[in-house]
Structures are given as structure tokens and as C-alpha cells.
Amino acid sequence: MCPCLGITSSLRINRLVEIGAYVDAAGVEVLLPRRYLPTGAAEGQMIDAFVYHDNEGRLIATTLHPLVEVGQVAILTAVNVTRHGAFMQWGIHRDLFVPYAEQSDEIREGYTYLVYAYIDELSGKIVGSTKLSKHLGNVPPLYKPGDKVEIQVYGRNDYGYRVVVDHQHWGMIYYSDISTHLSHGDKSEAYVIRVREDGRLDLSLSAVGYGKIASEAEWLMQLLHKHNGHLPIGDKSSPEKIRSVCKMSKKTFKTAVGMLYKEGRIVIDANFIALKEK
Template identity: 25%
Template structure:
């Protein structure tokens, strides 16, 4: 032990475990499990703090720094942030992740045995996905952009749906790692979905308003929901967002098909 830490060995190579990276006090010949990485000066170092990802796993990692000459740095849960090389990022800087964006990443070793962040492959992310139900059409979802394609991007939604956003359905250009709020426009036979970030189309508003009318007709021409109702209650009952509900309700109110009173909505006779 030195004043500033411990020297560890596996019998072939020595490495420093700094005091601030040690969770306990140790004596000579004690065994300790550590994670090895190269510090900011390129020296092999040890820490008892285990990273959130390894060479055999991946996770969602937050971007904490962007350097155009190198790439982007992501937080893996240890003192040193890990570099995702510019060689693994889009050629166009405008498509790079921004600070605060999130990436599906693991770790990899280069030819010099240095650790780098590694973008997860489509097949890995696909294993996380689930089949989207047919009734999810026109619902609002959130998700992370994880891959660029020739005419759009791939997204994994918070629900676990694999989504495709065509460039013509983008309200504005999106970034790798950007979290988007989208509307499902089509549910494919394989359970994947097409999405759009553009405003809800007129047809969807009509479909939602017709659904609300049908719902009320089946319940004595009334329902305990208004445009001021709780978003979670609306989502649970109708599987649409509060915004979509308000658009549909607005159409019905404007056409004077319904009226609202005391937290209720009634079909006008």
C-alpha cells in the first residue's frame, strides 16, 4: 500500500487502485475485484466501482460531452467517461448526439486493448423489442433513435416497439440518440410500427371522435371524461393521449354534438 492507494497484481501485471476508487481498506495479500480501464493519461487503472456496461452487455448511456475531433463521451458509471469514436458516428455532425441524448451502447477493445464505447447492433436491440398490438395505431409513444437508414431512422419505443420513422414523416431532422414523441401511423404484420412526428392528421381526429361517440352511446349517452380529465385515466380507458382526446373532443364540441357539465360529457339530444 502507498499513501495514495494500493498496488494490485494478478501475478503478471501491476495496476494502481487509488484510494478514492477503493471501497474498503486492504492489507497485503487481500483479494479485491476491480474494473480495469485506461485513465486520462493512458495509464491502466483500477476501480471497485463496476460500470453499467461491460464487454458482454449493453445499456442506455447518457452523452456527457461532444468533441468533433474525437466523437462523443458517454457516462458508464465510473470516474472516467467512455469515448464513442467519431468513426462510429454519422458523417454529418448535425446527426450526432447532443449532450443529454442517450445511446444504446456496450464496450469494446481496440487493437491496443483500449476500452471504447460501442454502439449496440440492430440485432441486440431487436431482442429487447415486443410485438405492437393492432390497437396501438394512432397512439402516442416515446422512443430513442438508435440507427440511421437511407430514408429514415430506427427507434425503440419505451413500450418496446421497433419503430420506423421515414424522413417524410419528420417534423424536423432528428439526431442519433434523440428521444422523440411520435404517433403510430401503421402497425405491420410482424408487430413493428411506422411512426410520425408530424401533427395528427384529420382522419385520426375523426376516428377518435367517432370512438368517443360510440363509447357514450353504449353508456346512456354520457361518460365521466372531459377535456380536463387526467391524462393517465384517458390513456387507460381509450388508449390515446390527452392531446389526441382533446382534439377529438374539440371536434365534437365545435360541431355541437356534445356538451360538458360537472366533469361529465353528454351527447346533445
Template identity: 25%
Template sequence: MDQIIGRIASGKVTDENDKYYFVQIEGETFQLDKQEIKKPLKLGSNFKGFTYENEDHKMQITRNAPKTQIDRYAFGKVVGFKHDLGIFVDIGLPNKDIAVSLDDLPTIKSIWPSVGDRLLIALKIDKKGRIWGQLADEEIFNAIAKPANNKMMNKNVKATVYRNKLAGTKVLTDDYQLGFVHPNERDVEPRLGQHVSGRVIGVHPDGSLNLSLKPRAYEAISGDAAMIFAVLKHDENGHLPYTDKSDPKAIKKFFGISKGQFKRAVGSLLKQRLVTEDDQYLSLTEKGRDQEVE
């Protein structure tokens, strides 16, 4: 039986009722949903499809084979979990979600995949003939990865977490490039399978990336501070003749905000070392000049 389950197999149609055809393969009978079949099958004809045990513990065969199979990896979406068992992944079967054992998940449950996250898995069969999801290992990710080039530097990317380690987080970008996030470049440790947004802060000779999940400086500030920073960035000299000593009416006329709002916004920019202030000018620092505004 374990040589059939979770694979594409061929058998003979031996019976039918109102809802199902019944296909026999090596002495085991599998039900086939008639809704899948546009042209009626004849008894005695051959049928080829993907075999599995559905959620009602019935052996079933489907012509709509999932991309995820034995020794064949594909992404599936997490749809649920049980703390004493593991998590469940939708691979496209109509009435069967695939369990990934808690033995294969991080020991820290707070970084277990959550509903909506995605995992790259293949199928495996245990000694009792049950189907489980098998997480892709480092070798699989290396095999499917594509090299990045130096043009990726400072680009925004989307990526899926595939390994959580004390030394950092490993991800695969949506363009199938390998990336690494050092603990200093994240505010919290992301979940396994989480889809994250980051930016490229380094490109290695082997084509892998260093990423940061922290916001850019101009993204980390908001409202008035972001507006003032953008105005400074667009000034040819990178400075403006406005400080906390400027006339409130002049500040209101130029920036459209009160002097109190201006001082709080400038304080935020000073704290992030994006600007300096003297008696006459508010100026960009070297860090502020290097920071892009999109």
C-alpha cells in the first residue's frame, strides 16, 4: 500500500454509485468523485490519478494531482494547527490537508507557521501508510535558488522564511534568491513560512543576499518628520533656513505645521541622526544624504 499512496497510479474501474466510481489498484479500492469526470467512465476501463486517504479515512483517487508529491516539492498554504500534532497544509486536495509533524517544527512554538503562511514541502509515508508533509531541507533550497547580482543592492524584496536559527533567519525571495537576515536586522524573529518584506543590504559573490527587515530610516519616521526629511532631500544643498529658533509664522507658512509640531519632528530626525541643526540651518547628515526617498 505504501508504494501506491501519495503517488500517481493506474487502476481499473470496477464499480460505481451515484457519487463515485470505484477504482481498484493492486487489490485496494479507491473512490473517484464523479464531479471530476466530464465523460462517463465504463466499467473495466483504466483510470490514472493521484491516490490518498481523505479526511474521512477513505481511500480516494483524483485526476487533479497536487504539485506536492513524494520526492516532489511545492509550496502549500498553512490552514490550521494542533499543538500536540503539528500544522496542516493545503496542497490542493479537495478533502485532505497534509500534516507537518511538530517534530519537524521549531521547538519554540511562537515561531511556528501561522494560518496563511506557506511552506515548501514534499510528501512522505510513515510505517502505518499515513501521508505527512516533509519540509524542504537546505539542499533543496540550494538546488532551486537563482543567483542575485549587485544591481539588487538596496532593492526591496519579498521573501519566505524557510529556516530559523540562533545565528539568523534564512529566506527565499519571491524571485528564488537565497537570503540571510542577521538578528540585528530584525525587530522580532519571524515565523517559519512567514512572507516578509525586506531590503537588500549586501550581495555575496555566490549570489546570496543579506537582508534587513527593519524599515528604512524615512519609513521609520512618519507624518511631519517624513515631510520635513523629504523637503530636505529635495533641496539642492540639503539644508533649509529653519530651526527651533525660527519664527512660528515662517514655519507655518513654509511647512504648514505649527512650531511645536516642527520641533517634535526635527527631534525625531535628530534622534535618528538624519539631520543636524545649528543657529541658522537644518541640514542633512551624511547618513541622511545616503538615505533614499522612494
């Protein structure tokens, strides 16, 4: 399999021919048709190109930018539907095929869908999938509170907006942390509030949302120092008790505690938190 398949890469022009040029795709010679060849191109020159299979199954390169590359998620429009699957507009001279077995719901022509692109193990070709849960969240998220991420809206539920984070993970933006409406497929920057035990991320659309949690965390540290390093509230404490002790909601308390715990500043129990001994 060509290592450059499905990813825009910097490729060397090996030789010029009448129909274009052959570029070196990690040891595999791939044709770049003449219509994509920049004026004045020369052998030995490096060029950014995307490698995929043409309609005949041959590897071919293009300098056009596909709407989605392997390992990414993007919103695509269905341009043709057959009994075998759907073809999505890809932004290059070929449509991206989404097999019927890789459709979370039946795709309808003219509608848009969030599609994950990957290389099919059997055919070795680039295909798409709308079964995002099959492809996302398979690696642990290596984020810390305050990190900036790229998100794309997948949908909404009773709690907030479910989003795809950096093409790899699932995240949630709660209605209580947002003042604007988001639509399916919308892209934005967001900030990590916390990494949940299930590997999903709680997010805020503004750094202010994270800053609020950070300030609440520092307030807890002040209270801990004031009370000899121990507060009689924890995960199992009632919202009323938490509010009476630290003047914050249970949700904010748990998020702030999670931040301090991940930073190694406190120890936690079901019914208390305490400063970590140095």
C-alpha cells in the first residue's frame, strides 16, 4: 500500500512525460496528470499533491484539495445513491464512496452528512463512513484543561451539542455553557474543560469558560489551605452541602476538583477532598 495514500504530501517530481509527470510517493511512482502540473515544473521539484485511486483502480495524484482526507471528518453532500452505497462530493475528480454497510442511517441524495474517511483493509482504497462511533474515540485523548481544539458539530441531545474533536474524539458542549445556536456540521475552536473518565471531553467555546473553572479551582485551594488542607465534601455530597461549603454548584465543583486532581494538587474521596502531601 502506498504510504501517501489519502493524505496530501510533498512529493518529488521524478520525470516529466507528455501526459504529465510521475511523482515519487514514498517509493511508488504515481502519475500527476498534466492539467495539475504547475507552469515551469521541473524534475526534482517538490510539489504538494493528494494520492488516490482513479475510476480504473490506478493510483493517481492531484493538486486539488479534497474536502476530507484519510483520518479526518468532514460534512459532504451525497450526489448519487445506489444499492451498494452512496457517492459523496469529494472536491476532486472522483466522488468518495460510502458503502451501505458503513451508513449509520440510509443516505439520501442531495443531503449532507458527516463522513469519516479511511482506507478499507480489503480493497486498499479510500472509502467513507457515517458510522462515526466506529472510528472515533479509539485512542486516549491526551489533553489537559485549557487546551485549544478544533470541533465540528455532530448533533444535539437533552444536555447540549455533541461534537467531533480534532477528527479523533467525542466532546460535549453543554447548553448552560453556550449562548448561541450551533448547526450540524458547524466548525469552531473550543477549549477543554475536562477529560471525562470515558475518554470524552467537556468543552467551552471560549477561553472564558475554562478561565471560570480555573478560578473556581483556585478558590477551592484557598478554602483547603484555610481549613487545614481538608474539606468535608466530595463526589457523593449533596448539591446543597457543596454549595454551603464552597458557594458553587455541584457540577462546577466536580469540574474544578477534576482539574486539581489531574494537576496532582489534591486527593479525592467520595465524601471529602484534601491537599496532597508533598
